[in-house]
Amino acid sequence: MTAAHRDPRLLLLVAAGGTVGTLLRWAASEVVPAAGAFPLATLAVNLAGSFVLGFLLEELLRRGAETPALRRWRLGLGTGVCGGLTTWSSFAVELERLLSGGSAGTALGYAAASLAGGLLAVAAGVALAARRAR
Amino acid sequence: MTVLLALCGGLGAACRFALDGAVRARWPSRFPWGILLVNALGSLLLGFLTGLVAGGADARWRLVLGVGFCGGFTTFSTAMTDTVRLVRERAWRLAAGNLVGTLATTVLAAACGYGIADLL
Numbered sequence: 001m002t003a004a005h006r007d008p009r010l011l012l013l014v015a016a017g018g019t020v021g022t023l024l025r026w027a028a029s030e031v032v033p034a035a036g037a038f039p040l041a042t043l044a045v046n047l048a049g050s051f052v053l054g055f056l057l058e059e060l061l062r063r064g065a066e067t068p069a070l071r072r073w074r075l076g077l078g079t080g081v082c083g084g085l086t087t088w089s090s091f092a093v094e095l096e097r098l099l100s101g102g103s104a105g106t107a108l109g110y111a112a113a114s115l116a117g118g119l120l121a122v123a124a125g126v127a128l129a130a131r132r133a134r
Numbered sequence: 135m136t137v138l139l140a141l142c143g144g145l146g147a148a149c150r151f152a153l154d155g156a157v158r159a160r161w162p163s164r165f166p167w168g169i170l171l172v173n174a175l176g177s178l179l180l181g182f183l184t185g186l187v188a189g190g191a192d193a194r195w196r197l198v199l200g201v202g203f204c205g206g207f208t209t210f211s212t213a214m215t216d217t218v219r220l221v222r223e224r225a226w227r228l229a230a231g232n233l234v235g236t237l238a239t240t241v242l243a244a245a246c247g248y249g250i251a252d253l254l
Contacts, residue, residue: 003155003159004155005151005152005154005155005156005159006152006155010151011148011151011152012148014144014147014148014150014151015144015145015147015148016144017144017147018143018144018145018146018147018148018150018206019140019141019143019144019147019206020140021143021147021206022139022140022142022143022144022146022147022201022202022205022206023136023140023143025143025201025205026136026139026140026201029201046210046211049210049211050210050211050214050215052211053211053212053214053215054214054215054218057215075151079147079150079151079212080144080147082209082211082212083147083150083206083209083211083212084143084144084146084147084205084206085211086209086210086211086212087204087205087208087209087210088173088176088177088208088209088210088213088236088240089173089176089177089179089180089200089204089205089207089208089240089244090180090201090204090205091210091240092173092177092180092181092237092240092241092243092244093177093180093181093184093244093248095237095241095244096181096241096244096245096248097184099241100245100248111237114210115233115237118210118211118213118214119214119217119218119221121214122211122214122215122217122218123218126218
């Protein structure tokens with residue numbers, strides 16, 4: 001059996017999901033209002049994507065051993081859409097620009113809100129999936 | 135331009151999947167080395183593109199390759215779910231290492247990318 005990451009059909013599925021996620025992230029950057037130097041749009045997509053991925057992975061986990069169909073959900077919606085929607089590179093560059101621009105306080109607040117918020121968002125997604133399973 | 139940006143994001147996501155899978159196959163580990171590598175490389179490239187545009191290059195490069203490719207390539211959600219998975223396995227040090235290590239490595243990579251563009 002070909003490894004998943006070398007299967008052309010699965011690569012295409014991830015690419016299709018990533019295209020949708022990227023489009024959503026771009027749309028969010030157009031509609032989320034600027035909050036001074038604080039990168040609110042990136043924070044919003046990162047928290048939303050973390051919540052959805054936490055929910056999805058827990059939901060799939062609770063369905064037992066991974067079947068080819070469940071794997072397509074995980075790769076298309078998780079690796080593709082959630083991965084494309086969220087971004088670490090923008091987060092890192094925004095932090096670096098804030099730090100080099102002398103806004104260490106904003107950088108610290110942004111990093112804390114992203115990391116603590118991201119972990120809480122995953123936990124909330126997991127909890128929602130667990131509750132649905134009861 | 136938006137279509138090109140979105141397609142580049144798709145390409146980035148497929149590259150992440152392929153690279154992460156290759157790293158996992160080669161060096162199996164509980165620690166998500168593949169995603170750390172992806173996020174560091176993407177931050178380096180986005181820092182470089184940001185530096186180029188700050189230096190007067192066409193902003194469309196940053197839009198298509200930066201927002202599109204780097205955004206699709208790197209991931210915040212997987213880094214967060216991996217950290218929560220390590221916490222649930224009570225692998226506290228690996229969880230903290232993933233969070234702090236990714237943050238430090240990627241901000242440093244972004245600064246390096248920006249600095250390289252500044253030198254050009």
